[in-house]
Amino acid sequence: MPSLPKTLTAAMADTVEQVEAAIEVLLPRSNLMEARLFDAMRYGCLGGGKRLRPFLVMESARMFGVNPACALRTAAAVEFIHCYSLVHDDLPAMDDSELRRGRKTVHLEFDEATAILAGDGLLTQAFEILADHETHEDPQVRCKLVAALAKAAGPRGMVGGQMLDLIAETTPLDIGAITRLQRLKTGEMIAFSAVAGAILGRAGAPQHHALQAYAHDLGLAFQIADDLLDVEGSQDEVGKPVGRDDVAGKATFVSILGTERARDQARRLAGQAAQHLEIFGDRADMLRQVAHYVVERRT
Amino acid sequence: MPSLPKTLTAAMADTVEQVEAAIEVLLPRSNLMEARLFDAMRYGCLGGGKRLRPFLVMESARMFGVNPACALRTAAAVEFIHCYSLVHDDLPAMDDSELRRGRKTVHLEFDEATAILAGDGLLTQAFEILADHETHEDPQVRCKLVAALAKAAGPRGMVGGQMLDLIAETTPLDIGAITRLQRLKTGEMIAFSAVAGAILGRAGAPQHHALQAYAHDLGLAFQIADDLLDVEGSQDEVGKPVGRDDVAGKATFVSILGTERARDQARRLAGQAAQHLEIFGDRADMLRQVAHYVVERRT
Structure with missing residues (x-):
């Protein structure tokens, strides 16, 4: 029986803590001569972030009764x-940012070469984790995770979106092109996160499709909210510089549609x-709440 | 029955051709707005290179009767x-090289941001390829390939070696540390390539170990030969600038041991x-010849 739903804030705080602990185990400090690499990797992924994607993995996995330890490795x-x-x-060479999650970015805290390698x-280590038998007893499931995550993160997913984002700096995009850019850049990884539970739980096609559809809308809502924060938020709230899209003259949902x-x-x-999420009944309450959270958040 | 051994040169030329064709299929030109990303990826991996690692994959796979199409995807x-x-x-931010395989490096042919994304x-796409069922019918084998390649390429493999290489620019390393650096930086990927055939062919532990031991010595021999080429070769032969380790004051096998x-x-x-390779009998003739080739090569 799934545990009773906690409030979203408490559940998200829980995931933040669990993910932090999991990363500590998966990526411990090193005594080796190349310890600086591990320090930079840890700096880049410990101590900060809403852990929205891990939360989606954990919650979708919970709906299918997946072992939380397996879900946590995937997260x-x-x-x-x-x-x-x-x-x-x-x-x-990319966004040239100095601040991330309220701290210096990795290439400033370390150096550029170390940041590239980190x-x-x-x-690379993400795929090593997924392919390991501890992530799931069934190698078929592990292969599906690797293939789906690589697709979501690769040139026909996130990396393709980042390329479009570079192109958007010099080429005016219409609303259709921006929607596609954002779907690739952030949407595909959000979609993988939401669907990961169904993969881990060997759920059927209707469950897969429901989560896919949920994630599609969630990803776009998330991105529009991000654009709004870039216009309306303060650096202190957001933890990174704001107003940069406007300065760069980059078309966003907000510049095209207006804030309202x-x-x-x-x-x-x-x-x-x-x-x-209807087919999941109240098991999906937390995922429903997340959808509202992503558009009302201030960070 | 394995096909008759061809001469090494002909066999390597064969692999070069096959790998080129496989990459064309796996990474076709794109008509999308982000085509530049695919162009840069293609530029970075088509048209050049000895394809030594793919050759090791193909040859080790051949010894175990692996379907060549599966081996080629892995390669x-x-x-x-x-x-x-x-x-x-x-x-x-890393080596700042202008020339690679006799052509402009990716960040000069395109730009730095595009090179990072490419x-x-x-x-990312490498793992997508391995996890796909076309690479092997058995998901257990595919997971092993993903895990082993991620380990060889990641922070406890190639990326760790690259970090050590950065450290070597400012810290004097002794012969032990240089040996470890090279084992990580190039040795682990060479070892994966040689062992890949045993994974694909679900070979036993003795076969695995023999290939591992072969690759260990091969990798070091390869790297010493590389250091020798950096001292003795010409830019025209090698296809990239030579003499750079010496200028950088970096310790290498050659600077410590002397050329002889x-x-x-x-x-x-x-x-x-x-x-x-004794246990493989004459099936391993080509791999034996490769070992001698890597130390006598001029490019």
């Missing part, structure tokens, strides 16, 4: 990949996301 | 990872590598 792998993407995204290391319509759209998508 | 995945490491290694894309002892050591290791 950590997703977070490794999310954090690698931030480390590389912040590099001088990102590479996190990305963008906010309406985000709320509409959040509601729609929640509706896709 | 391509290894080459994706090898090429990603070169793309990132050449970046201004490397990330190649790394280094060459002796490389030949000794190549002979030793070949001896580990």
Whole structure:
């Protein structure tokens, strides 16, 4: 029997703690001569972040009665990949960011070469974690996880979205192109996270599709909310510089729709996301609450 | 029955052609807005290279009667990872190289941000390829490939070696530390390539161990030969700038042992590598020849 739903805040705080502990185990401090690499990897993925993607993994896995230890390894792998993407995204040649989660970015705390390698290391280790038998007894399930995560993170997913984001700096994009950019850049990883529970729980196609549809709307709602925070939030709240899209002249949902319509759209998508979860009954209450949380959050 | 051994040169040329064709299929040109990413990935891994690692995969797989199409996918995945490491290694923040395989490096042909993403894309897609059922019917085998390749390429493998290489620029290393650096930086990927055939062929422990021991000596011999080429070769032959270790004041096998002892050591290791293959009889002739090739090559 699934445990009783806690409030979303408490449940998310729980996941933050669990993910932190899991990363400590998967990526311990090193005594080796190359310890600096492990320090940079740890700096890049410990101590911060909402852990939204791990939370989606944990919650979707809970719905199917998946062993929480297996779900947690999958959640950590997703977070490794999310954090690698931030480390590389912040590099001088990319977004050239100085601040992330309220702290110096990895290439400033360490150096550029170390940041490149730390990102590479996190990305690679994520797949090592997923392929290990501790993540799931069934190798078929592990292969599915690896294939789906690699697709979500790779050139036809997140990395493709990052490329589009670079192109958007010099090429005006219409709303369709921006929607596709965001679906690739953040949507695919969010979708993997939500579907991971169904893969781990060997759920049927209807469950897969429901989570996929949920994640699709959730990802877009999340991104519009992110664009709104970039316009309306403060650096202290958000933990990274704000207003940068505007300065860069980059088209976003907000620059095209305006803040009011963008906010309406985000709320509409959040509601729609929640509706896709009907087949799960009240087991999906937490995932429904997440949909509303992502559009109302201030960080 | 395995096909008759061809001469090494012909067999290696064959692999070069097959790998090129496989990459064309796995990484076709794109019509999407982010086509530049795919162009950069293709530029980074098509048209050049000895394809030594793929050759080791193909030859070790042949010894166990593995379906060549499966071996070729594995070989391509290894080459994706090898090429990603070169793309990132050449970046201004790393080795800052202008020339690779006789052509401009990816960040000069495209730009730095695109080179970072192209490397990330190649790394990620390698795991997607391995996890796919087309690579092997048995998901257990695919998981083993993913786990072993991720370990060889990750922070306790190649990426750790690259970190040590950065450290070597400012810290004097003794022969033990250099041996460890090279084992991590190039040895682990060479070892994976040689063992991949045994994984694909579900071979027993003695076969695994023999290939592991072969690859260990082969990897060191390869690296000493590389250091010798950096001292004795010309840019035209090698396809990249030479003499850079010396200018950087980096300790290498050659700077510590001198060219004569280094060459002796490389030949000794190549002979030793070949001896580990005894249990395979003449099926391993090609792998024996490779060991001698890597120390006598001029490119």
